[in-house]
Amino acid sequence: MTQSADTLLQVSDLTLHYRTRRGTARAVDGVSFDLRRNEALVVLGESGSGKSSLAKALMRLLPRNIERFSGQVMLGDMDIMQLGDEAFRKQVQWNRMALVMQAAMNALNPVVRVGEQVAEPLRVHRGWSKDRAMERVAETFRKVGVSTDFLQRYPFELSGGMRQRVVLAMALVTEPDVVILDEPTSALDVLTQASIMNVLKRIKREEGTSFILITHDVATSSELADRVALMYAGQIVEISDARDFFHYPAHPYSQMLMDSVPRLHQAEAPGYIPGEPPDLIDPPTGCRFADRCPSRFSKCSQDPPAFSPDERRRVRCWLHEDEVARGS
Numbered sequence: 001m002t003q004s005a006d007t008l009l010q011v012s013d014l015t016l017h018y019r020t021r022r023g024t025a026r027a028v029d030g031v032s033f034d035l036r037r038n039e040a041l042v043v044l045g046e047s048g049s050g051k052s053s054l055a056k057a058l059m060r061l062l063p064r065n066i067e068r069f070s071g072q073v074m075l076g077d078m079d080i081m082q083l084g085d086e087a088f089r090k091q092v093q094w095n096r097m098a099l100v101m102q103a104a105m106n107a108l109n110p111v112v113r114v115g116e117q118v119a120e121p122l123r124v125h126r127g128w129s130k131d132r133a134m135e136r137v138a139e140t141f142r143k144v145g146v147s148t149d150f151l152q153r154y155p156f157e158l159s160g161g162m163r164q165r166v167v168l169a170m171a172l173v174t175e176p177d178v179v180i181l182d183e184p185t186s187a188l189d190v191l192t193q194a195s196i197m198n199v200l201k202r203i204k205r206e207e208g209t210s211f212i213l214i215t216h217d218v219a220t221s222s223e224l225a226d227r228v229a230l231m232y233a234g235q236i237v238e239i240s241d242a243r244d245f246f247h248y249p250a251h252p253y254s255q256m257l258m259d260s261v262p263r264l265h266q267a268e269a270p271g272y273i274p275g276e277p278p279d280l281i282d283p284p285t286g287c288r289f290a291d292r293c294p295s296r297f298s299k300c301s302q303d304p305p306a307f308s309p310d311e312r313r314r315v316r317c318w319l320h321e322d323e324v325a326r327g328s
């Protein structure tokens with residue numbers, strides 16, 4: 001993939017394998033993508049496909065049982081994989097890249113006022129005075145739609161939706177280039193989900209922030225996505241412009257996933273994908289989706305590279321090899 005002027009993040013062959021009692025779990029296995037300025041990239045995938053591990057690898061929030069952690073991650077012109085831990089913490093984590101972890105709103109400290117908690121990255125990582133930090137926090141609260149009256153409240157005094165806005169404020173308060181959101185709305189009711197998605201859309205529009213939104217929910221993803229990367233068994237199997245992905249998915253797995261989404265006014269029952277995703281410990285050689293794929297043929301026993309049928313797509317499927325050869 002070539003780097004264009006508006007590329008903010010370029011990830012190449014990122015790999016994160018865990019050591020487990022049963023063997024090596026290949027949670028992130030050679031993942032490559034780029035993220036442009038002011039873009040929302042949705043990383044879609046079913047449970048266990050490696051989405052959270054990808055977020056943790058990007059943020060270097062790693063557990064102890066790492067077997068392999070490798071690849072290249074260019075943030076602007078800096079390869080952040082080459083930074084030592086201390087330099088990474090100072091220069092990248094929370095400053096240039098921030099993460100809203102899964103279920104973060106339930107992990108707020110119950111005995112510290114929310115304003116103080118949101119100020120923490122500024123106080124700890126930047127050494128800002130309390131007054132200066134609180135001024136920025138108030139400004140960030142306004143951006144995410146939380147009244148500044150709430151600065152002095154404790155988490156238990158806020159609704160779920162407000163707590164989620166607070167954790168969003170915590171990620172945004174340092175004005176990072178990239179915000180990674182891991183299932184930011186899955187614990188919320190649909191109306192609250194919609195209001196959080198509206199906040200994200202506005203911040204993207206007004207602040208120019210780039211987002212990586214991780215979700216298993218196709219409906220949520222279609223709200224914000226400029227592009228979609230679909231993960232399956234630790235790999236990205238398709239990455240496409242959102243409109244193409246939702247209307248003309250290219251990978252057989254993407255097609256089956258889109259067919260499985262229930263639609264209003266649809267006469268026939270939604271499709272389903274038979275079988276189970278493979279075990280990430282010792283996954284099958286060749287295409288990892290082959291066992292469940294109605295279009296599989298002899299070549300699928302070999303690992304497919306990512307083909308680019310056009311400049312807006314990359315598809316890890318042998319069916320697209322000929323399109324590339326024909327230049328279509």
Ligand SMILES: Nc1ncnc2c1ncn2[C@@H]1O[C@H](COP(=O)(O)OP(=O)(O)OP(=O)(O)O)[C@@H](O)[C@H]1O
Binds near residue numbers: 018019216
């Ligand atoms: N610390 C760990 N040690 C060993 N295996 C792990 C560890 N963390 C995750 N895994 C395994 O890695 C695989 C990918 O997990 P991950 O949480 O990244 O997937 P996910 O797509 O985010 O799923 P979910 O949506 O359920 O969180 C799973 O098989 C999981 O069991």
